[in-house]
Amino acid sequence: MKFKSQHPLNPAASPLLIIVSGLSGAGKDSVLKRLKEFSYPFEHITTVTTRPPRPSEQDKVDYHFVAKEEFRKMIARNELLEWASVYDNYYGVPRTPVKQALERGVDAVVKVDVQGAATIKKILPQAVFIFLTPPTIEEAVARLQQRSTESPDELALRNQTAEEEIKQLTIFDYIVINRQDEIDQAAADIIAIITAEKHRVTPRKLIL
Numbered sequence: 001m002k003f004k005s006q007h008p009l010n011p012a013a014s015p016l017l018i019i020v021s022g023l024s025g026a027g028k029d030s031v032l033k034r035l036k037e038f039s040y041p042f043e044h045i046t047t048v049t050t051r052p053p054r055p056s057e058q059d060k061v062d063y064h065f066v067a068k069e070e071f072r073k074m075i076a077r078n079e080l081l082e083w084a085s086v087y088d089n090y091y092g093v094p095r096t097p098v099k100q101a102l103e104r105g106v107d108a109v110v111k112v113d114v115q116g117a118a119t120i121k122k123i124l125p126q127a128v129f130i131f132l133t134p135p136t137i138e139e140a141v142a143r144l145q146q147r148s149t150e151s152p153d154e155l156a157l158r159n160q161t162a163e164e165e166i167k168q169l170t171i172f173d174y175i176v177i178n179r180q181d182e183i184d185q186a187a188a189d190i191i192a193i194i195t196a197e198k199h200r201v202t203p204r205k206l207i208l
Contacts, residue, residue: 013198015102017124017206018042018109020190021117022132023165025139027178027186028111029062031132034187035109040194043101045110048074051089064094081208082112082119091116099208107194114165121171126204128197130190131172135179 020028032044048064050071059065066074071090074080083092093110101108112120117129169175174193178186197204 014203014205015105016107016194016197016204017098017102017127018107018190018194019117019120019127019129020109020111020132021114021129021172023134024113026132026134027183028132030183031176031178031186031190032109032111034183035190038187038191040191042107042109042194043097043104045093045097045101045108047111048080048083048092048094049089051087051091081110082116082123084113084115084119086113086115093120095208102206102208114168118168118171124206124208126206128193128204129172129174130193131169131175132178132186133175135177139180 020032022028035042036044046060046062046064048066048071050066050068051063053059053063053065057063068090071083071092074092074094075083079095080092081095081098083090085091091113093112093116098108098110110120114131120127121129176186176189176193
């Protein structure tokens with residue numbers, strides 16, 4: 001006997017807004033780069049920042065690098081989904097690319113710090129929140145020291161901030177451990193989370 005219904009049991013999954021956050025030194029950029037290399041179909045939303053680019057970074061690839069005055073204009077025009085001042089620089093998520101991706105039915109992935117994730121949680125609680133972290137805070141600090149992009153004072157501030165950020169863990173839906181030399185596993189864990197979300201009985205509904 002055929003099962004007939006006007007409501008199929010496997011409707012097309014709604015696109016997701018995936019927020020990837022975590023401690024400085026957790027390897028967020030590296031994991032997202034690996035996701036791209038896996039050819040997972042998602043739109044990576046590039047963050048806008050006023051901090052100067054590091055030698056290895058490219059404008060409009062790693063970040064949209066803008067002057068502080070331009071960033072303030074974007075705030076005034078309500079062009080940012082969220083924004084914050086972090087370590088004396090502005091960071092923000094542009095609203096239009098997120099909206100366009102979701103309207104096309106494509107998952108949108110946004111990388112933000114924990115402060116930014118908390119802000120988005122308030123306005124878009126139906127997003128998927130993933131906390132990426134090394135096994136320990138000490139390892140996160142060691143990774144920052146290895147990349148040699150922060151001064152001793154900045155390292156001390158990030159270490160202090162990490163302890164506060166860990167306290168915000170309850171705002172997240174999932175935690176992914178990015179262990180040393182196991183970046184493929186961290187990327188695979190994120191794909192597994194997205195896959196599970198696509199099989200929810202009650203899909204998340206996002207309204208921007």
